Amino acid sequence: MKLSNGVEWALHSCVTLSQSRAPVRATRLAELHGIPQAYLAKHLQALSRAEIVHATAGQVGGYTLTRPAASVTMLEVVQAIDGTEPAYRCTEIRQRGPLAVPAEQCERPCAIARAMAAAQEAWYRALAAVSIADLAAAIDTDSDGTAMADVRRWLAGSRH
Amino acid sequence: MKLSNGVEWALHSCVTLSQSRAPVRATRLAELHGIPQAYLAKHLQALSRAEIVHATAGQVGGYTLTRPAASVTMLEVVQAIDGTEPAYRCTEIRQRGPLAVPAEQCERPCAIARAMAAAQEAWYRALAAVSIADLAAAIDTDSDGTAMADVRRWLAGSRH
């Protein structure tokens, strides 16, 4: 089980965007994090499609959060990048082979699929419990209250 | 986030093996589940390496569970197939870019990595709570107590 590293970039970008009411260009986000600008853009598109961020075109364009950071959960961001399909997809192999179970007995998922779904649900729940605002606050605390202020200052800097 | 479908095969195989004290060949397991025999063999090797199953070579060889089914958790099987590395790997992008955090402040994972680790832990915990024996019992219940008996009967049949 592997998670695209674009998820990390998207989360960082959302935290950064939560510190700015003005639109922030994709180029600047990439520059701030030291990551490929073109590839980050692709992930930001996914966030835009999920309506987590709003894109503004034009000379003073860029991305902004559509909702308050406290109401955007990590789960939403992760699902926007990684997709909503569960990690475990049942291939219904119980309906194959010499001991195939008749289809009418397969209305509900079997025990294995149920256990996997429960695990995924637990994962989702843990991610849904943390918002972007929580992350920003925690990062700020880790740095003794300087990190977010630094970000705001850097964002307010010249547009290059 | 995607999970190899070999995980499903491995879980089914473990449930099947829990119904037989005699070694079961990989060919028969594949036949029972209607899946590619050669590919299943590769996954069974992973289970063997993890010491979840024991492989016996020779004419009457095959695979057996090394421990009672009640003491083998789903988590062990999933990790044997899918690896133990967490889904989220931090690239430490906070140490890059113009606002790079000095390395001495990065001893402990940051808030994002901590939240992701907690979610993964919740996932692990849910899987660790279910054993192979639990799965076998649940599948048996779903089929009104005939499924495991059918499997045992089929396994006792001729070696082809």
Add this chain to the structure above:
DNA sequence: TCAACTCGGATAGAAAGTATCCGAGATCAT
């Protein structure tokens, strides 16, 4: 001793993820 059968790791092919580019559309200055 021999023959037959097993698992084991090494080898091709397919799918997804990664990284990049240029065009459509909108904003601001003229």
Add this chain to the structure above:
DNA sequence: ATGATCTCGGATACTTTCTATCCGAGTTGA
């Protein structure tokens, strides 16, 4: 109103991982 410039957006190559398969090493039983 017009044009230049800057933005995002989807379409395009490249790399890594997963999928599927094969044949050889080792073991058992006759």
